[in-house]
Amino acid sequence: MVNQTTGNRPGTLLERLVLDETVNRLKNLDVPTDALTWHRFFGALLLVLLVLLFLSGAFMALYYSPAPGSAYDSVDYALFTVPFGDVIKGIHHYGWNLFLAVLGAHLVRGFLVGAYKAPRQLIWVSGVLILLFVPIFIITGDLLPWDQKGYWSTQVRLSIIGSVPLIGDFIVRLIQGGPLTGIVALTRFYVLHILFLPGLLVGLIVIHFHFLKNRGLSDPLSGSDFAAKRVRFFPVVINRWLILFLCVTVMLGLISWYWPAPLGDPADPTDATYxxxxxxxxxxxxxxxxxxxxxxxVIGSVIIPGALAGLFIALPFIDSSPQRHPAHRKAVMLVASILAIAVLVLSILGYMEHFRGSHP
Known part of the structure; x- marks a missing residue:
């Protein structure tokens, strides 16, 4: 049969896979030069960390056994017996910490430059949803090692969820599988952590990029001509991302080598003193x-956090003026400064209470 695309010449692998047009579009895609500047660094770094988290998590899943009697031993084996298991576990541990910090910095940068302004409101909304979604990964992942810290941290979080009026107790029983945290809860947390949550997160990121592609990057506040100049997405942007991926992998690997991820004592559900x-x-x-x-x-566990989340999501529609420079958004910047100071003060008080106050 004659190949309609290439005549008598056999089709290439990309043509046989019907991917040739997609690859050509990527080769011809260009982005503003501003995408390569330092203040656009956070988005690329987040993608690097996400790939590392998925890869390291998949590796650890090969050795994990989601049962209370064997979960701790399987993590201990992967951490101390499997070659470079401590490094991979460390990359996963430090990676999510860095991912959450960079994601917060990414949104702070977007807030400061007014990147949430029209027509990019849904870019901001999808980014905030990703930020609110990531802690669910951490909550489900903490229980998996089945150590003291993970078990009792989960108990505290479940008690807070249970305090939510009307639906709190139902949610706890749904994710816990009963009145106690046992094999059913561990299995459900495991399935959520490695299957459902990654799928939902990828979906949110695809939506975020969809809006980003169609609405574009926000213009620089400096008024420079960075946005007018264009560079090829492939290979310029891709090559820089690969270099960043290599550098971050080496950095997290070295940190994990010298400071391995912590693993406490096995969980003891009868030790209520922990x-x-x-x-x-x-x-x-x-x-x-x-x-x-x-x-x-309920005020501290539901109302205030829920109000803050709602405020962040609704920000583009509350502050709908076209002004983007911080000097022209004094009221919004004042409210944001008060909230930031409040969060900082509460965090310092929490640190003093739990980390300094524990020592006589």
Missing amino acids: VPKPEWWVLFLNQLVTIFKGPWS
Whole structure:
């Protein structure tokens, strides 16, 4: 049969796979030169970290056994017996910490330059949804090693979720599979962590890039002609991303080699005296729960965090003026500064209470 595309010449592999037009479009795709500047660095770094998290997580899943009696031993084996297992586990551990920090910095940068302004409102909304979605990964992943910290941290989080009026108890029983945290809960957390959550996250990122492609990058506040100049996406942008991927992999690998990821003692559900210390990213939320106690706990655990999340999502529609420079958005910058100071103060108080106050 004659190949209609190439005549009598056999089709290339890309033609046989019907990918030739897609590859050609990528080769001809160009992006603003501004995409290569330092303040656009966070987006590329987030993609690097996401790939590393998926790869390291897939490696650890090869050795993991999602059962309370064997989960800890399987993690211990992967960490201390499998060649370079400690490095890969460390890349996963430090990678998500860095991913969350960079994602926050990425959104802060977008806020400062007014990148959420029309017509890019949905780029901002999808980015905030990704930020709010990532902690679910951390919550489900903490339980998987089945050590003391992961087990009791999960108990604290489930108790906070259970305090949500009307639906809290239902959500806890749904994800826990019953009144106790056992094999059903561990299995559900595992399936969520490696299957459903990655799929949903990839979907959110695809939506984010869809809006980004159609609405474009925000113009520089400096008014330079970076946006007018264009460079090829392939190979210029791809090559720079690969260099960044290599550098970040080496950096996280060295950190993991010298400071291996922690693994505590095996979980003991009967040891109610163990008090887990909160992670850095949740210190301010933990302090809110500490401030509002008893019947008022719902304020710190649901109302204030929910209001902040809603405010971030609705920001493009609240601040709808065309002005993007911070000097022309004084009211918004003032409110943001007050919120940032409040989060910082609460985080410092939480650190002093849980990390300094634990020592006499």
